[in-house]
Amino acid sequence: MTREPTTERGRLRVRGFDADATTDVDWSPDRGGRTASRRARAWRRFSGNRTAVAGLVVVVALLVLAVFARPIEVAGVTVQPFALAPYAPATTDVAPASQPPSLAHPFGTDWAGRDVLSRVLYGGRYSLAIGVVAVALGVGVGVPLGAVAGYVGGWVDEAIMRLVDVLYAFPFLVLAIALVAVFGQGFWKLVLALVVVGWISYARLVRGEILRVKEEEYVLASRALGVPDRSILARHVVPNAIAPVVVQATLDVGTVVLSAAALGFLGLGLPPGTAEWGSMLSASRDTLMQGQWWVTVFPGLAIFLFVLSINLVGDGVRDAIDPQGDSRREAR
Amino acid sequence: MTLLRARGLTKHYPTEEGLLDRFLGNRQWVRALDGVDLEIREGETLALVGESGCGKSTLGRTLLRLEEPTAGSVYHRGDDLTSLSTAEMRARRADLQYVFQNPTSSLDPRHTVGELVGEALDVHGVARGRERDDRVRDLLETVGLRASHANRYPHEFSGGQRQRIGIARALAVDPELIVCDEPVSALDVSVQARILNLLADLQAEFGLAYLFIAHDLSVVEHVADRVAVMYLGELVEVGPTEAVFSPPYHPYTRALLSAIPEPDPLWEGDRIVLDGSVPSPVDPPPGCKFHTRCPVASEDCGEWESHPDLESVGGDHAIACPYYDRVESTFGGD
Incomplete structure (x- = not known):
């Protein structure tokens, strides 16, 4: 079997086919400049999503109302002088007790003669702060632990993930109740209870993502270039693993606000009398029987509105940073 | 001059990592590489061919220590790469580069092409600031x-263009050797030719050595100076391209060559069809690993202590089969 070599060693020259005449390089007109970054493209997709934008508007509005509800003083200096709420939330006897909504008091007054509108506006501070702070701390604890577990593996992974499994075995609310019962009431204690039960979902999520990403060929490609491990983690692994965490965290703000309200309703949240939405529901649940619907409906509506809106935002974020989002949109 | 030399390179992977299996001690090993001796010379193209799953990519990666070898050594400039520290090995990667088979999965979708190519420059301190940006631009133009x-992202390019980006990134640090792991098999045929020509041009310009991993022998014939044929984690034949592509043959090489499609419709070649599939690398056959499928095997082939060694059959050409002369007498010289 003697084969005739078709060409010489070196560049390919095939009869009847000019390799150099074919093109794999795109000679379309140069658009020049920088193409949109992923973040810019994600924002474009998000802003095209009406329900998500509506949710964002409501969330921002609630945030603004909460911040500007009453003046804020830091160390005796007023940093925020506006007062949208007509009364201080704790001021009693601004009007006769248990008045139905009227022009002077659009949301009515509660049993102690406090203005419900003022309390609902001001209460946003507690609920939103608990939601944001508890989620931020949960991400801050869960993401590093999950990343280390996934990247290092071995016994470190086993230790962290078994702890996560143990915490997962408890019902969320029961564990939070137990923690509040142990530590007592108060803003930071409530946040602590929510963080202890909240970080585990991030740890598990991030670990799974890291395990997936570290097997990607571009990670091996960076190692082949001689990039140090810590740069690979920071530049290639974490940025590719973090997208689901952003979505989860956004959605979780709603869940945490709901949990805080639930704990408040059970009398385990902030001290009674605090203008927190859940506590307000709890304090006035007896009066509902007497037909005083306004005392419970308005804080309940506030919780509903905020959780619904944050869920819409979360869904919008997920659609916006979905890695398949690009190709699906182009296919349409 | 030898650039890289492997001695007895071995890589075994554990099969199931199950807790129970580990506890009971019945862990099995996939013998992806079984004592490979290989040398790559300066400025040459050494092609590595073989069926899927025979350990070609594992050899390429183990040579550059992207996989830690189970045993054996790799010598580069007199140092054993397997005994270098992580930091020393990182510095050495400026000389030894890798181009991946799949240009889509080997480029991080979150970085621009400039960042991906520039990363190599940053890591090895090749260039900084303005100079770095200029070098990135030069490299992109060098690869067409x-x-x-x-400033664009990888998803904005076609497959062939992405492979050019991968090549630019490998070139950035001015290497001596690039391991090309089937660099064109994911590409359209017309684009394959262009990428192969680009690799040939770059070799002429920069004096690069290539370890060209391929399964397409018609491509190998054009690009390679020397060819190494692999079967089940071992080399069965090594030699200059013309010598490997003409008699005497290793029976496995002969079978591979007969599988090259011939453009002449009147050509009456005798195609050797190998029966069965490649035996499992978990439990390779004893003796010569090829004897279960070999058309010229005799009784004793499966009884040897180990796989036969590569023996020179003239000059640079070595064959790991004591009965290689039977191939010619069985199938004829032509």
């Missing part, structure tokens, strides 16, 4: 892209 492409 435009300097302005530096």
